[in-house]
Amino acid sequence: MTIASSKGLDGAAHSGAAGIAPAPATFGRSGTLEVRLARSQAEIEASQRLRFRVFYEEMSAEPTPAMARAERDFDPFDEFCDHLLVIDHALHEGGEDGTVVGTYRLLRQDVAERHGGFYTQNEFDVASLIARRPAGTRFLELGRSCTHANYRSKPTIELLWHGIMAYVAAHRMDVMFGCASLEGTDPDALAGELSVLAQRYAAPPEWAARAVEGRYVRMDRLPAERLAAREALRRLPPLVKGYIRAGCWIGEGAVIDHQFGTTDVLIILPVAGISERYFERFGRAPAKGGEGGAGA
Numbered sequence: 482m483t484i485a486s487s488k489g490l491d492g493a494a495h496s497g498a499a500g501i502a503p504a505p506a507t508f509g510r511s512g513t514l515e516v517r518l519a520r521s522q523a524e525i526e527a528s529q530r531l532r533f534r535v536f537y538e539e540m541s542a543e544p545t546p547a548m549a550r551a552e553r554d555f556d557p558f559d560e561f562c563d564h565l566l567v568i569d570h571a572l573h574e575g576g577e578d579g580t581v582v583g584t585y586r587l588l589r590q591d592v593a594e595r596h597g598g599f600y601t602q603n604e605f606d607v608a609s610l611i612a613r614r615p616a617g618t619r620f621l622e623l624g625r626s627c628t629h630a631n632y633r634s635k636p637t638i639e640l641l642w643h644g645i646m647a648y649v650a651a652h653r654m655d656v657m658f659g660c661a662s663l664e665g666t667d668p669d670a671l672a673g674e675l676s677v678l679a680q681r682y683a684a685p686p687e688w689a690a691r692a693v694e695g696r697y698v699r700m701d702r703l704p705a706e707r708l709a710a711r712e713a714l715r716r717l718p719p720l721v722k723g724y725i726r727a728g729c730w731i732g733e734g735a736v737i738d739h740q741f742g743t744t745d746v747l748i749i750l751p752v753a754g755i756s757e758r759y760f761e762r763f764g765r766a767p768a769k770g771g772e773g774g775a776g777a
Contacts, residue, residue: 516644529553541742662743673713684730692734
């Protein structure tokens with residue numbers, strides 16, 4: 482799965498690098514739905530309540546006592562991440578101007594380096610991947626993605642992707658990555674899904690990153706001749722299927738997350754390799770120095 486002082490809560494997208502423009506007031510709208518960054522602590526807490534509802538009440542994650550009392554999912558990374566929200570302005574829970582119905586947590590490399598690293602480093606050796614890329618390559622961690630049960634539909638998902646691509650363009654990011662979760666902690670029960678990811682979408686050496694020592698779980702669990710690939714792909718979570726359609730690579734090895742009751746895989750998505758149809762639908766990040774992103 483994929484840790485806010487009051488700093489950066491004015492919609493400025495934590496713009497810490499020189500020459501980076503502040504985020505716009507909104508990234509887009511569709512009917513009563515709007516996608517933008519959280520602008521206040523109250524909005525971040527609304528996203529945390531949605532995360533709690535999805536991860537702990539609908540799914541099998543185990544909250545800490547403090548989370549259970551607050552009925553919010555939170556951790557130290559929330560303090561310095563940007564929080565992308567889809568808000569339905571037709572709903573008004575608790576007197577707020579709209580209700581958060583979808584969210585992503587975004588952590589840029591420059592911010593992570595000032596605060597001790599990325600969340601994903603608890604599960605995967607992304608530091609070695611970053612070290613192998615050309616100097617100046619900018620990484621963006623995606624995490625804590627979820628949507629309200631009544632909004633798991635095309636308009637909400639498309640707005641989230643539109644917001645991500647607008648953020649990528651605003652900050653000239655080169656690579657997106659993060660943990661994606663398969664529900665369940667028995668890798669043998671997930672043998673088909675893990676095997677099809679390992680056999681068809683494994684990252685090439687220049688993009689490879691491995692699960693950390695002591696947590697590594699082998700993904701390639703079925704030989705190709707025994708793998709019902711089409712059925713395994715059908716069983717993948719919609720989020721993972723979306724990343725695959727966008728053109729992602731999968732890291733080496735999975736990790737069991739017992740708190741969340743999931744088996745996690747590493748998603749690696751170079752912006753330069755994103756499917757053309759995603760750019761056509763959600764927008765294109767400007768090229769840096771004519772290179773069109775990080776490249777392989």
